[in-house]
Amino acid sequence: MEEMILKLKQEIIEVLNLEDVQPSDIDNDAPLFGEGLGLDSIDALELIVLMEKNYGIKLQDPAKGKEIFKSVNVMADYIQKNRTK
């Protein structure tokens, strides 16, 4: 899980172009949206693409993203349980 979380953080930093952010800067339990990383609605849509592209998870309802993208931990857990690749 540790390894998976680090990989996920690296993927998030890359697809969302989070310049000057290191994986260690992202708290596993801190909210991804709102304060902190300063992510917005387009970032949320881009995370949906990331989940499909890298883990084969199709998310039709963007509102569901709200729960899944609560924190890196929650997101990693969801991916672990639902990944198809």
Next chain:
Amino acid sequence: MVKDYVILESDRAVVNGRVLEHETAGSAMLAELYRAHIADWPKFFKMDTLSKVGFVASELLLKELGETRHEGEEFVQSRAVVLFGTTASLCADRNYQETISDRDNYYPSPALFVYTLPNIVTGEIAIRNHYRGETSFYVVEKADAAQMAFHLSCAFADTVTESVLAGWVDSRHNDDFQAFFTLVRRDELEGLEDRLKTIMDNLNI
């Protein structure tokens, strides 16, 4: 003498005739200028090239003008952003097209798609400065000072508009771009075409 202008090209940045120092070129130069002169708007790194160029050029100009940001509701409503170009979002169009060309690697990117609208650069500048005035992007066949001066003058038909952050911005590839920005005030419309011409003579467009 022409004042209040910025020129930004693939390997050159000029503010009111003063050449800005930089070690890199192309997209790397944009990031270098951002870090050296702006540095407090991480959204910059999410932008496409057209928006990066327009954003950096507008920031350099506003810094030179010494304007205070968000200076009251009346001011932010009176400031328009009107840009021109020939390539528009071509660069972003190509980048987005790549995400949908391969059937086995088909992952349309919303973050790339949004920039396939060339007026997004005017929105980025408006958001940064809280400008609530008119924002417009006009695509033309070629850079023509007379055509630009005419349509910039037209912007003042809106009686709320007191000044226009105006410019030219083109980008054929991520490392190939040309832009100039200037500020046009309501009481300085006379001779606008000549002023634009003088700036454009210094630019490879």
Next chain:
Amino acid sequence: MERLVQCIADNVVSPLGLDSASNYQSVKAGKSGLQHYEGIAMSKIDRMAVDVACKRLDIPSDRYTFFEKILLVSSVQAVRNSGIDASSERVLFIVSTTKGNVSLLGSPAGFPGERVLLGVAARQVSDFFGNPNSPLVVCNACISGVCAQIEAMRALKSGRYDYAVVMGADEQSQFIESGFKSFKAVSDDFCRPFDRDRKGLNLGECAATVVLKASDSVPDDCWELVTGAIRNDANHISGPSRTGEGSYLALMETLRCCRPEDLAFVNVHGTATAYNDEMESIALYRAGLTDVPVTGLKGYYGHTMGAAGIMESILSMYAVRDHTVLATRGFAVQGTTYPVSVSPELRVTDGRQFIKLLSGFGGCNAALLYRLNGTW
């Protein structure tokens, strides 16, 4: 003396017809151009019908892309109806589009690569008319069609030009469809503007043209383009403002030239996405337009992008002349925080002016006001 701007001819090319009158009659009768295609509901123009129209209008169809052809079919008919000499240097050509020939990036179909440049595509059209001026392309996302008319109005009032041919169009392609889908903004089913159960927009194809004329006075029973404004939310590049800021400001600027009670209706953007319709309801409420009839046309055409501002203005002109507020197809149950006066039925009106409102990506919003001069 200030010059006034009059609309002297118009045309709409869509799946519902190749002229404005047939489009209006279809919409009034409740017909929609939307159809179910594989995996999507959309309103598409029949390619063959366009080629037949090209032949009838002496447009050499093999020389032009589909986007250029629909612009030509629409503008050639409008210009002929207007009787103006479009080859004069006193005529300005303005094209409104969001993506023009972008489909050439995926399949060039034998056209030179530079045709994806919007200025080059627009020149194909103005060259057909032999117009010597460099055409202006307005590329302000979904509000382009209203912006193009506002810019034409200003250019005519300045005295530089006597006429403006203002046309708008967009071709639907995988490029646009995949992009809007990636934004989760597209509904599988027919769209439901302002409805409680709205699930997103439909995309649509259309081309529309107005011919505007500068004159010292606008005769009775003729259309005057009175005013218009463009304002930015300064909030987000894709999400509409939660306070409807830009739309509110654009509406207020437009209302400097008319009283709400004189409006026949506001023709809204009404894309049927959750955010857009909610935002518009807030802007209308803040502008004091809660009691003014509101009507939206996306249920008949889908979102026609570059054509929307022009086609929706034209149908609004036909509706006012017919004392009618068109029904908002797809609407059943109020579904916005602030109630607006929207209806699935035709309504009667004696108003002689209307506002056309649009908003788009980049945080941009635009409104314009048309007035039918004189009295009933």
